Amino acid sequence: DSGVTQTPKHLITATGQRVTLRCSPRSGDLSVYWYQQSLDQGLQFLIQYYNGEERAKGNILERFSAQQFPDLHSELNLSSLELGDSALYFCASSPSFTSGRPGAGELFFGEGSRLTVL
Amino acid sequence: AQKVTQAQTEISVVEKEDVTLDCVYETRDTTYYLFWYKQPPSGELVFLIRRNSFDEQNEISGRYSWNFQKSTSSFNFTITASQVVDSAVYFCALSEAGGSQGNLIFGKGTKLSVKP
Numbered sequence: 001d002s003g004v005t006q007t008p009k010h011l012i013t014a015t016g017q018r019v020t021l022r023c024s025p026r027s028g029d030l031s032v033y034w035y036q037q038s039l040d041q042g043l044q045f046l047i048q049y050y051n052g053e054e055r056a057k058g059n060i061l062e063r064f065s066a067q068q069f070p071d072l073h074s075e076l077n078l079s080s081l082e083l084g085d086s087a088l089y090f091c092a093s094s095p096s097f098t099s100g101r102p103g104a105g106e107l108f109f110g111e112g113s114r115l116t117v118l
Numbered sequence: 119a120q121k122v123t124q125a126q127t128e129i130s131v132v133e134k135e136d137v138t139l140d141c142v143y144e145t146r147d148t149t150y151y152l153f154w155y156k157q158p159p160s161g162e163l164v165f166l167i168r169r170n171s172f173d174e175q176n177e178i179s180g181r182y183s184w185n186f187q188k189s190t191s192s193f194n195f196t197i198t199a200s201q202v203v204d205s206a207v208y209f210c211a212l213s214e215a216g217g218s219q220g221n222l223i224f225g226k227g228t229k230l231s232v233k234p
Binding site: 002033042043044045048056058088090092106107108109110111112114 | 153155160161162163164165168209221222223224225226227
């Protein structure tokens with residue numbers, strides 16, 4: 001158990017819909033990262049938050065957005081869903097001493113939220 | 119540009135065989151970190167090891183060992199006396215400590231199947 005909690009574990013929805021994925025980082029971790037894992041693209045970094053502020057952005061679509069709340073949990077919002085958005089979405093957190101830079105410490109991943117868009 | 123290549127897509131071995139998973143990386147930074155993660159069939163990503171670019175010492179942890187060679191930009195992972203429970207997808211990843219992008223670059227993964 002990594003200590004990172006993600007909900008829901010599975011989600012099935014239709015094209016055009018909007019979903020919210022939730023992540024609670026490990027206790028004390030200030031950084032939250034979102035990754036997407038799909039068969040064709042592999043594991044791709046989407047976005048990082050550190051103590052409530054956006055720190056880095058990767059290959060995140062404009063239809064997707066995220067935020068980190070004062071209690072440090074994070075939500076990833078996916079809207080106008082398309083079939084190609086079906087994937088496993090991971091949240092990860094890293095130790096606070098890294099000051100938001102993952103190179104200084106490993107990422108601890110949650111179990112992922114599997115999104116299926118029909 | 120940063121890149122991680124895991125040339126072996128799938129490997130199948132019989133239990134008790136030794137197996138080496140290859141990882142080659144590209145980076146222009148002098149300070150960087152390398153990682154291995156395991157993804158068992160249940161789906162979660164499990165951290166195995168982190169190595170920084172200044173530490174080329176090989177590491178052994180039980181049946182696992184890692185060989186880091188800067189000269190060939192490789193960070194290979196060996197499982198000795200493999201077991202069925204080692205069946206998983208293994209990912210190598212790179213992070214540039216000085217970069218503005220605070221993220222890990224993952225390879226495509228190597229699926230290891232250990233048969234009894």
